[in-house]
Amino acid sequence: MQTVTDQIKSSMASSSWIRKMFEKGIELKKQFGEEAVCDFSLGNPDVPPPAKTRDVLMRIADGAVRPLGLGYCPNAGIAAVRETMAKMLSAQQKCAVEAKDVVMTVGAAGALVSFFRAVVSPGDEIVVPAPYFVEYGAYCGHFGGVLKSVPSIPPSFRPDIAALAAAVGPKTRAIIVNSPNNPTGAIYSAEDMAAIAAIVDAENARRAEAGGERAMFLVSDEPYRAFAYDGVEVPAVLPLSPWACVAGSFSKTLSLAGERVGYFLANPAMDGELVSAVTLTNRTLGYVNSPVIGQRLAAELAEETVDLAVYDRRRRLMAKVLSEAGIEFEMPQGAFYFFAKSPVEDDLEFVEALLKEKILVVTGKGFGFGGYVRLSCSVDESIISRSADGFKRAVAALARK
Numbered sequence: 304m305q306t307v308t309d310q311i312k313s314s315m316a317s318s319s320w321i322r323k324m325f326e327k328g329i330e331l332k333k334q335f336g337e338e339a340v341c342d343f344s345l346g347n348p349d350v351p352p353p354a355k356t357r358d359v360l361m362r363i364a365d366g367a368v369r370p371l372g373l374g375y376c377p378n379a380g381i382a383a384v385r386e387t388m389a390k391m392l393s394a395q396q397k398c399a400v401e402a403k404d405v406v407m408t409v410g411a412a413g414a415l416v417s418f419f420r421a422v423v424s425p426g427d428e429i430v431v432p433a434p435y436f437v438e439y440g441a442y443c444g445h446f447g448g449v450l451k452s453v454p455s456i457p458p459s460f461r462p463d464i465a466a467l468a469a470a471v472g473p474k475t476r477a478i479i480v481n482s483p484n485n486p487t488g489a490i491y492s493a494e495d496m497a498a499i500a501a502i503v504d505a506e507n508a509r510r511a512e513a514g515g516e517r518a519m520f521l522v523s524d525e526p527y528r529a530f531a532y533d534g535v536e537v538p539a540v541l542p543l544s545p546w547a548c549v550a551g552s553f554s555k556t557l558s559l560a561g562e563r564v565g566y567f568l569a570n571p572a573m574d575g576e577l578v579s580a581v582t583l584t585n586r587t588l589g590y591v592n593s594p595v596i597g598q599r600l601a602a603e604l605a606e607e608t609v610d611l612a613v614y615d616r617r618r619r620l621m622a623k624v625l626s627e628a629g630i631e632f633e634m635p636q637g638a639f640y641f642f643a644k645s646p647v648e649d650d651l652e653f654v655e656a657l658l659k660e661k662i663l664v665v666t667g668k669g670f671g672f673g674g675y676v677r678l679s680c681s682v683d684e685s686i687i688s689r690s691a692d693g694f695k696r697a698v699a700a701l702a703r704k
């Protein structure tokens with residue numbers, strides 16, 4: 304008897320490469336011990352939350368034991384939290400936004416799923432520069448949406464503007480961009496972001512002229528916004544297009560990934576219908592509301608981040624380790640990943656060679672871009688140092704083939 308749908312069955316069979324490496328990691332650690340394995344496969348932020356987190360949590364705990372202390376809250380989020388978010392986002396996005404423009408969600412993931420539920424009809428296309436966060440496909444696929452990926456330009460992985468423009472057609476419902484990028488660490492320049500926004504605006508103008516009614520959106524997925532190194536700026540997206548929206552979260556910036564708190568922000572230039580729709584879908588998808596402890600925590604810590612210097616040190620160390628092994632890569636400007644070039648054409652071969660050295664990385668194919676592997680720096684510096692000889696041996700083994 305069939306228990307699950309064909310669609311989910313096929314998703315289970317092709318299940319994420321990150322997940323596969325996660326399972327492989329558990330197996331290797333069981334076999335050889337934690338110390339023997341260098342696991343660069345996961346993006347679970349390990350730098351502790353800011354020190355203030357404990358005090359804030361204690362205060363939240365003090366207020367919790369009262370009627371409705373931990374009860375349901377308004378579907379769009381706690382009013383005071385939305386106010387705080389509006390202040391923070393106005394400064395960050397260089398555009399005045401109000402609490403009514405923000406919906407608190409279950410992480411950036413919940414923001415994206417709620418957004419897609421609100422706007423995607425079966426057959427709609429979501430254009431995305433590749434490589435990309437692979438869950439986008441499932442998030443829009445739940446509602447019949449299809450990802451249309453457009454290769455970015457290696458080695459810097461800046462988006463290919465002309466190719467993105469060419470990919471947009473009548474079925475396109477959104478372009479989704481992720482900068483700082485997972486998996487490449489690229490930060491899109493202000494010029495590139497403006498050019499992408501111009502594609503969206505031009506298409507909407509063309510549709511309006513043709514008497515069409517379906518808008519197209521620019522969605523900026525920004526969970527890594529704070530992770531920018533060497534003084535590089537992450538451009539604000541809201542001033543670039545009236546059709547711009549932001550999905551963000553505190554998973555990485557405050558290391559609150561397990562607490563599942565994020566937000567959806569729509570440009571106030573839109574009439575408010577989209578925010579109302581996302582409030583509704585956030586509810587009816589069963590999220591109901593963003594976790595209340597996480598919301599309060601995020602609001603109190605909105606101006607803080609984890610110690611980004613730790614990630615920067617790891618980034619420099621990883622660059623040294625990879626360079627010394629003769630592995631090609633572009634120094635990431637942001638986020639905490641490296642997208643390194645496989646020394647052989649098939650990056651799965653490279654993944655296997657590294658596995659023999661008990662080094663876990665994720666194939667670029669898992670991000671819609673073969674020939675590369677992703678390494679996450681959400682691990683201690685000692686693990687990065689320890690991996691150095693293994694990388695060299697893996698490269699040497701492939702060269703002998």
Ligand SMILES: Cc1ncc(COP(=O)(O)O)c(C=O)c1O
Binds near residue numbers: 346409565
């Ligand atoms: C690019 C990207 N978007 C969205 C998410 C989801 O983040 P959140 O934990 O805020 O739901 C992640 C998580 O790794 C990510 O890398």
